[in-house]
Amino acid sequence: MVTTAPLVGQSVKRKEDPRLLTGNGRYLDDIRLPNTHHMAVRRSPYGHANILSIDTEAAANLPGVVGVFTAEDLKDSVKPLPCGMPAGGVENHLPPHRVLAQDRVRYVGDAVAFVVANDPYIAHDAMELIDVQYQELPAVVDAARAVEPGAPQLHDEAPGNICMHWTAGNKDDTDAAFANAEVVVKHHIYNQRLIPNPLETRGTLANYDAGTEETTLWVTSQLPHVHKILLSAFVLDIPEHKLRLIAPEIGGAFGSKIFLYADMALTAWASKHLGVPVKFVETRMENYVATQHGRDQTQDIELAARRDGTMLGLRVKSLANLGAYPSTIAPGVVTALFGRMVSGAYRIPAIWVEVDGVYTNTAMVDAYRGAGRPEATYLVERMVDLLADELAMDPVDVRRKNFIPPDAFPYTPPDLGMLPYDSGNYAVTLDRALNHVNYSALRAQQEEGRKAGRLMGIGISSYVEVCGLAPSSWIQKQGWGGPMYESAEIRVLPTGKISAVTGSLSHGQGHETTFAQIVADEFGVGMGDVEIKYGDTAGAPFGMGTYGSRSLAVGGTALQKSAQKIKEKILAIGANLLEVAPEDVEFDHGSVSVKGAPGSSKTLAEIAFAAWLNTGVPAGMEAGLEATTYYDPPSCTFPFGTHICVVDVDPDTGHVDIIRYVAVDDVGPVVNPMIVDGQLEGGIAQGIGQALFEGAVYDKFGYLLTGSMIDYAVPRASYLPNFELDRTVTPSPISAFGSKGVGEAGTIASTPAVANAVVDALSHLGIRDLQMPITPQRVWHALQQPK
């Protein structure tokens, strides 16, 4: 009998890479169907305007154009895009989000009309020939201004531009805590708007088959099953069993491919209407104006404490800019995933959070890598540093004093409505990170350097986040109208090869590898014998997709459960074939053998063959060898860690140079360390992007000033340091392997670490805060202010 080392825990090279390295990945725009036509969308150049007239004649007359359509053409067959996650437990004002604007446009990028032509260049030419007359209206882009009396109003259905007012926590206890406080620190934060920037933009290819009356949509989607049900049940005139969605290779998403977009409905409608395949692929500039943005919260925060640094109470008031219409899950994200996480890694006895969701004349805002948790973590980590500064304490000591202690888990933040934090040992990650940077020596260096005019800063961020998003019962209370389990269907094929279909969906995370490691170990076979599939709704169990760092914790557990079900049957069939009782056999390394007589055995292939040919299946048992699981976990998982950033600030130019970046994360046991590190590195880079470089800016008319990659600073290789990674391992009691989730941790942790470092570098000059992105210009201006 061969013994193979378990694959789980090893840095196995990715199965998906050879195709991606040779140009054989099939992304949306790479799919070629005969006679494919191309769609181009005419978008509003105004932030807010009435549509006076639309003249499509010149466009329609261009040779190659097969159709030009406006809201009028669709009004009987395409309904508005629904919001699937209003804020839980409160009244939400959800004005319709039409796939083409009717009478009025509400942001630059709002779709007004579209063209279908036999060539993409012609489609764009024709789109520009559509003559739209507008009457411009006053616009409002800033959430704080949008709620002022007299502000331009976007929707009759949402008076005062308010989507909802939501609260969490205990107001009376919090008021009492503030009344008894020895020190109160107040702060205002604008957590700026970001543009997600997956390298692949979004798109849809629709094909209506007149023979089968089935519509197939290839969509850049993180959750094709959910998109299918939303489109069929709420938007399109296509019954669910006649609609198939396929997510092909996805070139990154970071949340932006979760949401329902107009082009999905427009291409589906046009393909059926015109009888040709219709493809739409965004240009990058379209992606900037019309694909959902992230963050954009304006926050007022107060922290009450004792003079010894003990935190007593936290008050948070946030205005969440939702953009022009309610996006698919936006109101739920800015409440549940933000407001219920504001206390971070700390035991704060009294908390009160208020969130107002606000409509403005800007692109819609929804979940972007971290989704609510970066905004929560940034505020609490900045507040800790401000408190330390106020009390002249070391920020390390303030963190240590207030950490939820290891013996307090499972820990539920008081009255906040969050699920219990599953497990943790926060001080250990802090200590390790401090050791890595040699903290006390660094502080001494800083002190020394300051005498010579050197501006060196050390920033710490100790985060905790909620991952493995589930269970259905909890998330439904937060407003989500669907389930939150994950499915896994495993089939051991007649020759013993294994095909596993997961309801989650890789868009760069490497599911084909990590999930194959799990399945291969369960059955004691090699990676090469396992195929992981996902992304096609045809014939696959309903699945929830990938976001919220949930694939492994929820989807991986589902896979393991299906494998266990199949293994019971393998034992039964194996025993039957070996003519012994099931108790007398064991399954190990891909074969069933009689206990104590390893020579007497049947291989997985022999058993699978018997199972499918129905030769040797015990009486009363069905043929076949497969199992499906819908795993709905009892709770979420809570990864944590400490990141430390060390910066040098150039006193003359304000330029920030990251000289060390140390991350000690605890995401539970890891299946593939190489992939986990990759997730962290990419996540940290995105978080640094927010701290130092990125920010979407609108002018007061609603025009996006950062409208292309020239104006919006996606970090480049030379902007970023080498990251030094380490981890501790605290298993979660919730998931199969104790894994917690890692997709968003880096992004959540790094932004405050960097901001704290830059502020720390300048703190001796009396500088208490800098607004993100902390550009050289902002630093330089702060340095010029008289103190």
Next chain:
Amino acid sequence: MTRIITLRVNGKSYENEVSPRLLLVHYLRDVLGLTGTHIACDTSQCGACTVMFNGESVKSCTMLAVQADGGEVKTVEGLATNGKLHPLQQGFWEKHGLQCGFCTPGMLMSSLNLLQRNPDPTPDEIRHALEGNLCRCTGYQNIVAAVQWAAQEMKAKPAAGVAE
């Protein structure tokens, strides 16, 4: 009005009638069906479309197909020889230099250009050379490691990295 262009792509000769405004990247993708070369921006910022043209890396979204007339193009599809991955491809695989893979073809071609000019680059030199290529997934650390891996490999086995 169309023009006839003749060029070699990955060692094969092509002659096509194209519109003068057709971008080289669209020619490669839509006329020749070589979809490994990607498009990720409209302002020459991202580098996803990078190919080798007459031995140097160019952004194929910033060149017209007619400008490539008579030239020699190499795309990611032409990087492996006889089914054997180029050391750069191998390096990206070994070092996990890709996640979603969308930036990867452009990264490979820009890295190839770098290693032709500088066979033993430092991490800083690699980061500088890849300034024109955006990756949103990896944070670049493993891309730097991948290029270093390939440089070592090509030094050890010089024949492995010859770009013909």
